[in-house]
Amino acid sequence: MASGTALIYDDEMTSYKLLWDDPECDIEVPERLLSSYEQLKHYHLVERCIHVPVREGTEEEIMLVHSSEYLEVVKSTQTMNEEELQRVSENYDAVYFHPNTYRCAKLAVGATLQLVDSVMSGKVRNGMALVRPPGHHSQRNAANGFCVFNNVAIAAQYAKRRYGLQRILIVDWDVHHGQGIQYVFEEDPSVLYYSWHRYEHQQFWPLLRESDYDAVGQGKGKGFNLNVPWNKVGMGNSDYLAAFFHVLLPVAFEFVPELILVSSGYDSGIGDPEGQMNATPECFAHLTHFLMQLANGRLCAVLEGGYHLKSLSESVCMTVKTLLRDPLPQISGEMAPCLSAIESIQNVRGAHKPYWKCLMYEGNCSSDAERNNFFCAVLGFILPVAYSYQPDLVIIVIGPNRSLGVNGISLLTCLLQGLAESQILVVIQVRSVEVTVGCQHPHYQSLTRIHCAGRYSILFGQFPLK
Numbered sequence: 463m464a465s466g467t468a469l470i471y472d473d474e475m476t477s478y479k480l481l482w483d484d485p486e487c488d489i490e491v492p493e494r495l496l497s498s499y500e501q502l503k504h505y506h507l508v509e510r511c512i513h514v515p516v517r518e519g520t521e522e523e524i525m526l527v528h529s530s531e532y533l534e535v536v537k538s539t540q541t542m543n544e545e546e547l548q549r550v551s552e553n554y555d556a557v558y559f560h561p562n563t564y565r566c567a568k569l570a571v572g573a574t575l576q577l578v579d580s581v582m583s584g585k586v587r588n589g590m591a592l593v594r595p596p597g598h599h600s601q602r603n604a605a606n607g608f609c610v611f612n613n614v615a616i617a618a619q620y621a622k623r624r625y626g627l628q629r630i631l632i633v634d635w636d637v638h639h640g641q642g643i644q645y646v647f648e649e650d651p652s653v654l655y656y657s658w659h660r661y662e663h664q665q666f667w668p669l670l671r672e673s674d675y676d677a678v679g680q681g682k683g684k685g686f687n688l689n690v691p692w693n694k695v696g697m698g699n700s701d702y703l704a705a706f707f708h709v710l711l712p713v714a715f716e717f718v719p720e721l722i723l724v725s726s727g728y729d730s731g732i733g734d735p736e737g738q739m740n741a742t743p744e745c746f747a748h749l750t751h752f753l754m755q756l757a758n759g760r761l762c763a764v765l766e767g768g769y770h771l772k773s774l775s776e777s778v779c780m781t782v783k784t785l786l787r788d789p790l791p792q793i794s795g796e797m798a799p800c801l802s803a804i805e806s807i808q809n810v811r812g813a814h815k816p817y818w819k820c821l822m823y824e825g826n827c828s829s830d831a832e833r834n835n836f837f838c839a840v841l842g843f844i845l846p847v848a849y850s851y852q853p854d855l856v857i858i859v860i861g862p863n864r865s866l867g868v869n870g871i872s873l874l875t876c877l878l879q880g881l882a883e884s885q886i887l888v889v890i891q892v893r894s895v896e897v898t899v900g901c902q903h904p905h906y907q908s909l910t911r912i913h914c915a916g917r918y919s920i921l922f923g924q925f926p927l928k
């Protein structure tokens with residue numbers, strides 16, 4: 463199995479900027495990339511990654527999502543003067559063009575596709591592309607919200623074509639709704655799109671009715687569009703984790719994706735002027751870790767928004783550190799989701815009940831649901847309780863009369879790995895002989911290691927331990 467993490471970055475993508483006064487656009491600055499990369503260097507993360515060069519996306523690749531007419535419009539901005547650039551920009555909502563925008567937008571597409579190729583070819587397990595301009599708001603015929611070409615949507619279409627993928631999960635944790643991605647895949651059941659976003663009952667940009675929880679997809683794509691609208695600002699770690707535990711993860715495990723693309727915007731992080739949310743950088747480590755348990759770990763994170771330079775760069779570092787399989791930092795703060803978050807989560811679950819078995823039988827078990835019961839209990843109960851308790855050591859005890867196989871035990875262990883700094887002891891009782899799995903606690907190091915997988919070891923020994 464592939465190992466290693468790709469990092470894709472080229473400072474040429476810092477070569478465009480806003481040339482005139484526009485308070486709507488002045489937060490999207492080249493320093494976003496520079497400070498993120500500097501911070502990665504500071505933590506010695508760059509040298510631990512596999513550097514993959516960028517390339518330009520081709521016209522054919524761009525046209526997997528965009529019209530040739532729109533491509534020509536963007537192309538034409540290369541040679542424009544400031545006045546002409548300003549006039550083109552005014553045709554779109556919250557967009558500015560610069561003579562280098564076209565070149566950078568092609569590099570952003572190409573960087574994303576290089577990342578997909580690195581992961582799909584097995585050169586690396588996962589990776590991150592630091593790109594500008596972002597992509598998730600752009601549409602077939604329109605730039606929108608600082609976005610020119612839809613990097614992640616193009617990547618999904620490309621992965622389907624080039625690698626014949628049948629199920630791709632797009633997780634958009636940017637604080638804005640990636641309506642551009644929703645429009646591209648609305649009727650497509652092969653791409654599951656998940657987005658949470660500041661919504662405030664449609665009072666927040668992009669002010670769209672179709673960003674609400676009841677936009678579930680259309681036609682064959684019904685059930686494959688998951689919107690979690692946040693109706694209050696100030697959502698934090700516990701709200702984001704609750705949305706993962708109760709919406710995204712159950713559905714994603716049922717979907718069984720072959721590849722995960724993350725529209726990795728950090729304006730959902732603390733301090734961001736656009737998002738006004740409270741999630742700390744550590745939260746992104748945990749979100750990343752949960753997603754790494756799907757699709758055989760094939761995960762491509764692609765930068766979208768993020769406008770508070772410090773918060774952005776720390777969160778980028780947390781993401782990359784987690785992709786590199788470092789132990790997870792403890793998550794801090796209030797661990798109960800707020801009432802408004804619970805309401806949003808209940809609404810999405812309700813809207814998607816017809817499409818997903820994991821949401822169909824709430825609480826009362828039917829025989830059909832029993833197969834998934836254990837797993838639903840892990841996500842719906844064990845993880846939320848464990849995260850709110852914040853333990854120093856996790857002990858998992860598995861009795862002899864279980865239906866849980868080695869893969870189930872392994873997944874359970876992985877899902878709990880974000881707790882207690884990965885200090886987990888798993889005790890599996892096999893008739894009268896006892897086997898222990900997965901302990902890094904110093905007191906238990908006398909046990910015999912029989913197998914190693916990532917951050918935990920499978921150990922063989924006696925229980926109780928001396």
Ligand code: Q9C
Nearest residue numbers: 556596607608638667766767
């Ligand atoms: N007064 C991304 O994060 N802001 N784009 C409009 C309205 C536009 C965000 C504010 C925000 C675009 C990729």
Ligand code: ZN
Nearest residue numbers: 636638729767
């Ligand atoms: Zn955003």
